[in-house]
Amino acid sequence: xxxxxxxxxxxxxxxxxxxxxxxxxxxxxxxxxxxxxxxxxxxxxxxxxxxxxxxxxxxxxxxxxxxxxxxxxxxxxxxxxxxxxxxxxxxxxxxxxxxxxxxxxxxxxxxxxxxxxxxxxxxxxxxxxxxxxxxxxxxxxxxxxxxxxxxxxxxxxxxxxxxxxxxxxxxxxxxxxxxxxxxxxxxxxxxxxxxxxxxxxxxxxxxxxxxxxxxxxxxxxxxxxxxxxxxxxxxxxxxxxxxxxxxxxxxxxxxxxxxxxxxxxxxxxxxxxxxxxxxxxxxxxxxxxxxxxxxxxxxxxxxxxxxxxxxxxxxxxxxxxxxxxxxxxxxxxxxxxxxxxxxxxxxxxxxxxxxxxxxxxxxxxxxxxxx
Amino acid sequence: xxxxxxxxxxxxxxxxxxxxxxxxxxxxxxxxxxxxxxxxxxxxxxxxxxxxxxxxxxxxxxxxxxxxxxxxxxxxxxxxxxxxxxxxxxxxxxxxxxxxxxxxxxxxxxxxxxxxxxxxxxxxxxxxxxxxxxxxxxxxxxxxxxxxxxxxxxxxxxxxxxxxxxxxxxxxxxxxxxxxxxxxxxxxxxxxxxxxxxxxxxxxxxxxxxxxxxxxxxxxxxxxxxxxxxxxxxxxxxxxxxxxxxxxxxxxxxxxxxxxxxxxxxxxxxxxxxxxxxxxxxxxxxxxxxxxxxxxxxxxxxxxxxx
Numbered sequence: 001x002x003x004x005x006x007x008x009x010x011x012x013x014x015x016x017x018x019x020x021x022x023x024x025x026x027x028x029x030x031x032x033x034x035x036x037x038x039x040x041x042x043x044x045x046x047x048x049x050x051x052x053x054x055x056x057x058x059x060x061x062x063x064x065x066x067x068x069x070x071x072x073x074x075x076x077x078x079x080x081x082x083x084x085x086x087x088x089x090x091x092x093x094x095x096x097x098x099x100x101x102x103x104x105x106x107x108x109x110x111x112x113x114x115x116x117x118x119x120x121x122x123x124x125x126x127x128x129x130x131x132x133x134x135x136x137x138x139x140x141x142x143x144x145x146x147x148x149x150x151x152x153x154x155x156x157x158x159x160x161x162x163x164x165x166x167x168x169x170x171x172x173x174x175x176x177x178x179x180x181x182x183x184x185x186x187x188x189x190x191x192x193x194x195x196x197x198x199x200x201x202x203x204x205x206x207x208x209x210x211x212x213x214x215x216x217x218x219x220x221x222x223x224x225x226x227x228x229x230x231x232x233x234x235x236x237x238x239x240x241x242x243x244x245x246x247x248x249x250x251x252x253x254x255x256x257x258x259x260x261x262x263x264x265x266x267x268x269x270x271x272x273x274x275x276x277x278x279x280x281x282x283x284x285x286x287x288x289x290x291x292x293x294x295x296x297x298x299x300x301x302x303x304x305x306x307x308x309x310x311x312x313x314x315x316x317x318x319x320x321x322x323x324x325x326x327x328x329x330x331x332x333x334x335x336x337x338x339x340x341x342x343x344x345x346x347x348x349x350x351x352x353x354x355x356x357x358x359x360x361x362x363x364x365x366x367x368x369x370x371x
Numbered sequence: 372x373x374x375x376x377x378x379x380x381x382x383x384x385x386x387x388x389x390x391x392x393x394x395x396x397x398x399x400x401x402x403x404x405x406x407x408x409x410x411x412x413x414x415x416x417x418x419x420x421x422x423x424x425x426x427x428x429x430x431x432x433x434x435x436x437x438x439x440x441x442x443x444x445x446x447x448x449x450x451x452x453x454x455x456x457x458x459x460x461x462x463x464x465x466x467x468x469x470x471x472x473x474x475x476x477x478x479x480x481x482x483x484x485x486x487x488x489x490x491x492x493x494x495x496x497x498x499x500x501x502x503x504x505x506x507x508x509x510x511x512x513x514x515x516x517x518x519x520x521x522x523x524x525x526x527x528x529x530x531x532x533x534x535x536x537x538x539x540x541x542x543x544x545x546x547x548x549x550x551x552x553x554x555x556x557x558x559x560x561x562x563x564x565x566x567x568x569x570x571x572x573x574x575x576x577x578x579x580x581x582x583x584x585x586x587x588x589x590x591x592x593x594x595x596x597x598x599x600x601x602x603x604x605x606x607x608x609x610x611x612x613x614x615x616x617x618x619x620x621x622x623x624x625x626x627x628x629x630x631x632x633x634x635x636x637x638x639x640x641x642x643x644x645x646x647x648x649x650x651x652x653x654x655x656x657x658x659x660x661x662x663x664x665x666x667x668x669x670x671x672x673x674x675x676x677x678x
Contacts, residue, residue, distance in 0.1 A: 039482065042486065043482075043485065043486055091466055142659075142662065142663060146662075146663050146666040146667060147666050148662045148663060148666055149614060149662075151411065151413070151466070151610075152610060152611050152614045152658075152662065153659060153662055155413075155607045155610070155611065156607070156611055156655045156656075156658045156659050156662075157655075157659065159604060159607075159652070159655040160652050160655045160656055160659065163648040163649070163651045163652035163655075164648070164652065166648045167646050167648035167649065170648070171646060285470065285474075288466075288467075288470060289470070292467055325481060325482050325485045325491060327477075327478035327479075327481045327482045327485075327491075328478075328482065329478075330474050330475075330477065330478030331474075331475060331478045331479060331482065333471075333474055334471040334472065334474040334475035334478065335471075335475075337467055337468075337470065337471040337474075338453075338457060338463070338467075338468055338471040338472075341457075341463045341464055341467035341468060341471070342457055342461035342462070342463045342468075345461050347461075347462075
C-alpha cells in the first residue's frame with residue numbers, strides 16, 4: 001500500500017518522454033509564432049492589427065468559422081490516409097495526386113444527368129475513391145513487386161495525375177461557356193448539401209468524421225491494424241512471423257488512396273459547382289504534416305487538422321485585410337514541422353530528467369524495502 | 372506529324388534539349404552525392420528556390436554576377452546546412468525536414484520577394500544580371516555541331532563538366548571513398564575512425580553546392596529573373612533521375628538528356644495542337660516505366676527489401 005502510494009510521486013520514463021514530447025510541440029509553436037510576429041513587424045503597416053488577425057482572425061465572424069470548418073474537412077481525409085501509409089512504413093507521397101484524381105474523376109460522373117440524388121453522390125464517391133486507390137496503390141505494387149522506392153514513384157505519379165487531370169478537364173469536360181478553365185456544372189443531384197441550413201458547412205463533414213473514426217478503429221483496435229503497425233515497425237520480423245507483408249502493404253496503400261480520393265470528391269462536390277483547379281491543391285502534403293503531428297494515429301488528426309485549418313483561415317484574413325503576404329503562415333508551418341519532427345531536440349535535458357527520476361525511484365524503492 | 376520529326380532533328384532543338392537539361396542535371400548530381408552518403412534529401416526544391424532568389428538579389432544589389440553567385444550559394448548552403456543538422460544531429464526524419472524546407476523555400480522566397488519588390492510574382496523590378504553565354508572557338512564554326520554545342524550559358528558547361536567531376540570525386544578521391552563508406556556501412560566506417568556525421572555533413576554540403584547552382588541557373592540564365600515556385604518540380608525529377616541512374620554519374624547524365632528531350636518535345640508539341648498535357652507528362656511517365664524496368668532484372672537477394 002505504502003509502496004504504491006510512494007511510487008505515484010515519481011514518474012515512469014514513459015511519462016517523462018510524453019511530457020517532453022508535449023513540451024517540444026509547445027516550444028515549436030511558440031518559436032514559430034515568434035518568428036511570424038517578427039516577420040509581420042518587418043513588412044506590415046499596421047502590425048498590431050495584423051498580429052491580432054493572425055492569432056484571432058478565424059474567430060471574428062461566424063462566416064469565418066464555417067470557412068475554417070470547410071478547410072478542416074479535406075484535411076481529415078488526407079491526414080487519415082497518410083496515417084495509414086506511414087503506419088505500414090511506406091513513405092507514400094501520392095495522397096496529393098489521389099486527392100486531385102478523386103476530384104476530377106468524380107467531376108466526370110457528377111456532370112451526368114438523370115441519376116437520382118443520393119445515388120448520384122455515391123457513384124461519384126466510388127469513382128473518386130477508386131481513382132485515388134489506384135493512384136496510391138501503384139507505388140505500393142511497384143515497391144512490393146519491383147522494389148521501386150515508394151518516395152520516388154509516388155512523387156512522379158503525382159505529376160502524371162496532375163497532367164492527366166488537366167487533360168480531362170480542358171479537353172473532355174470543359175464548359176466553353178464558363179468563362180474560365182472549368183468543367184461543366186455539376187448536376188444538383190451529385191452535390192453535397194448544407195449540414196445546417198445557412199451555415200455554408202457541407203455534409204462532407206459527416207463522411208470525414210466517419211473516416212477518421214473508422215481509420216482509428218482499423219489501425220488501433222483491429223488485428224489487421226496490428227499487422228499494419230507491426231510491418232511498419234519491422235517488416236522483416238513481420239515476414240518471419242508469417243504475416244502476408246506484401247498484401248498488407250498494398251491493401252493499406254489502396255485503402256489510404258481511396259480515403260484521399262474520397263476527400264477530393266467531397267471537397268469539389270461540397271464547395272464548388274464546377275471543377276476549376278488548375279494545379280495540385282497541396283491537401284496531400286498537408287496530410288503528411290498532419291500525420292507527423294498526430295504521430296500516425298488518426299485519433300489526433302482532428303486536433304492537428306483543426307490547428308492547420310485555423311492557420312489557413314488566418315492566412316485568408318491576412319490576405320483580405322492587410323499587406324502582409326499570407327506566405328507567413330507557410331513559414332510558420334515549416335518551422336513547426338521541423339521542430340516537432342526533431343526527435344533529439346531537447347534530448348539532453350530529457351535524458352538528464354529520466355536519469356534523475358530513475359535514481360529517485362530506486363532510492364524510494366530501497367527505502368521501502370529497508371522498512 | 373512528319374513536320375514534328377523534321378523539327379526534332381534540327382540543331383536548334385538539340386541545343387534546347389541541352390539547355391533544358393541543365394538545371395535537372397545539377398539536382399540529379401546533387402541527389403547522387405547525397406545518396407552516396409545514404410541520406411535521402413527531398414529538400415532540393417526549397418534549396419534551388421533559395422539559391423535562385425539569392426542569385427537575383429545578390430547580383431541586383433552588388434551589380435556583379437559574382438555577388439549573385441555568392442549570395443545564391445550562401446542561401447542554398449544555409450538551407451542544406453539546416454537539413455543536415457536536423458537529420459544528423461537532431462535525428463529528424465529526412466522526409467519531414469525535407470518537406471518543411473520545401474515549404475520554407477517556397478514561402479520564404481515569396482515573402483522576401485514581396486519585401487524587396489512589392490510583387491509576389493517575379494523579380495523583374497530588381498534588374499538582376501545573367502551569366503554570359505560561351506561561344507567556344509573552333510567548335511562554334513562547325514556547321515551543325517557548332518549550333519548544338521556552342522553558345523550555351525556558362526553554367527550549362529559547368530553542369531556537364533560536373534558529371535566528370537562528380538565521377539572522379541566519388542570514385543577517385545579519399546573523401547569520396549569515405550563518403551561511400553559511411554553511406555554503405557556506417558558502423559564499419561566508424562570503426563576505422565571515420566567521423567560518420569561529419570562525413571555525411573560534408574557530402575550534403577557538396578550536394579547543396581550542386582543543387583544551388585541548379586537554382587542559380589534558373590534565375591540567372593534560363594530566365595533573367597526570379598518567379599515564384601520557378602523550380603516546378605525539377606528537384607523531384609533530379610531525385611528520380613539519380614534513382615534511375617543507379618547512383619552512376621554518367622548513367623544519370625544520360626537519363627537527364629532523355630528528360631530534357633521529353634521536356635523540349637513538350638514545348639514543340641504545343642505548337643502542333645497535340646494535347647500539351649501528355650507531352651508535359653512524358654518525363655514523369657518515362658521515369659515510372661524506367662524505374663520498373665531497371666528493377667526487373669536485379670537479383671532480389673542483393674537488396675535490403677525484406678519482401
